Amino acid sequence: MARELDLFVPGAVFLDVIFTGLRELPRPGTEVWAPGMGSCPGGVANLAVAASRLGLSTGLGTALSTDAYGEFCHQVLSRQEGIDLSASRRVDDWHSPVTVSLAYDRDRSMITHGHPLPTGADGLVNGLPAARAAAVSLGGHNTAWVRDAGRAGMKIFADVGWDESDEWSCEALEVLPDCHAFVPNAVEAMRYTRTDSPRAALDKLTGMVPIVVVTDGGTGALAVDSASGESVSVPSVPVDALDPTGAGDVFTAGFVAGTLGGWALADRVAFANLVAALSVQHFGGSLSAPGWGDIADWWSATRQAAAGHHADSAEGGLARRYAFLDEVIPPGRAAAVHRATATIARLSDARADH
Template sequence: MPAMPVVPADERTTHRHAQGEGAHRRPEADPLAALRAPQDPPWDVYLTGTVFLDVVFTGLDSAPVRGTESWARGMGSSPGGIANMATALARLGLRTSLAAAFGDDHYGDYCWDALAQGEGIDLSPSRTVPGWHSPVTVSMAYEGERTMVSHGHEPPPEEPSPDCPPRARAAVASLTPGVRAPWIAQAAARGTRVFADVGWDDTGAWDLAALPDLAHCEAFLPNAEEAMRYTGATCPRAAAHALTEHVPLAVVTLGADGAYAVDRRTGESAEVPAIEVEALDPTGAGDVFVAGFVTGTLAGWPLADRLAFAGLTAALSVQEFGGSLSAPGWCEIATWWRKVRSLQDPAALSRYAFLAGLVPDTPPGSWPLRRAVPTIGFRRPTG
């Protein structure tokens, strides 16, 4: 998603929905339950960015051809942009606070409601911008890949993200080449563990010196192509080791080959293969991977278990429509684990044995997950 800034305070207005409604919704499971204490920060994860409305077309046999009309067999709409990551974190049981700019339109209302009411995400740092329409991304999924077209008019004058982010165990930041976000250093100085990813470098420079906030991060999670371009390494694993000269923990996603990670502090490295699934829509899978890895890290799991869990959550997400609303919750993780146990797959039973102490033996109680739907704003039935 293209980065769009959080807008200046004097151009914000409080959304007509109550701030933070739905926050601290009881999750299906709490991976940090054994670690929680009264003096903890109020939030497990803080993040900031702009919310898009995502419209996703799936079931295309091929890429659209110029001058022709293509019909998709499936379509879904859901909050996108920074909402992908926020929803994935909340559905894994982390108390999530989001500072985001929302459009002043029905799209913005829908996205706000989906995140605050549907997912229990704290939106007290978020604002709606008067007269500003929601940015929109149309994503077309075909042949296991996707093509995206986005639109958003010129945003209000750029302002750095909040100078005083709330106290949180962790923060997720998306680094932009050549741009410093002051809140990252401030959060790190207060003890917040910062996990960073990065987008494609349109300048073509691929210079780590252009990512000054990386120095404040605990972990960096690029994909294989990004990691190799930034380091000049000829393979992703070598790139991961090279990145640890700049950040304590490097995690490089390898697509269909899984993920590889190196922790400079312990000297530990780990690699976990991807789970083979039939992908319906890969939108947001990278965000879900990061959310799974952050969850495992905050819970204190071994490095290999964190990679395995992140890969599992990403694999489950691509089997549903949309970005944010395809993120799995613990009910789906529990269902997958019960299936693995019933099939008695020795490799999976061994690799994912850590789930036995996390997922309930009986199906979780009712906490229905919203899913992407072809439209928004269905009228409620009358009578």
């Protein structure tokens, strides 16, 4: 019998090619040189890699082409990141989806080429494995498997993508009663609820699903647990943001890890804020996700900074908010995983040493 996964993530994997250090975006008829460039698996791989680096046994349900791009993604995901691909399959004569991202002025512009994912009638590529939790992106894909997963006892964590039609139809949210948590960003939440503030959107979504978390970038995140009645507002972690690619997926991975670990709601949201903040300090999507080694390094530096300031200072407040990390960072810091460099030239250099 196959082992039960902690998290199952179905969806499309893209090859992400990221150009960094741009001084300006190219105008028609011009050429711009980029000082830096990286490549890594993207799409749902962002969430899967982030979860795996936090120690969750993670499975990916996707199609990977046998072309060079698909082979690269397969090698990174399976060999480097240790992700279970038994619910995925390789596909001949199918072009890997590709996204080119131009990182500029702490934001990014993207160009994508792709073809429909070859899924079954339930919206999965190779069936539904046993897992404690699963992630689903609502809208645009068949999500018939969600109800079966919920009945099997999985905790379903849902998010939504940008609605290019600008209709923001509530039909996309019809699956929420079968989910455990809904984690939209503030803009998505306000568009779907026709409200004008993240708090108003949170209030309107409360009750549609047991837990609602609305992320708001540099402001932080709001969350409500309808079962307990608990409501929290957790500020973001101040960092020098370079590239927000995949930050929402890293946030979700952190929230899933905290939920499966049985943490308090405020600690789950704070941890998700932290791992998302650490990811945006580096370029790239999936491979910018922090491992426990990166988290331990941040926590050590934060405590050291707090020791040199008054208890009521910003540094002191940050240290108090994240004191729970002493209980959750795995022992054996020297063996903790660190983030890897994004490059298609070779397997990225995730290292186990400090």
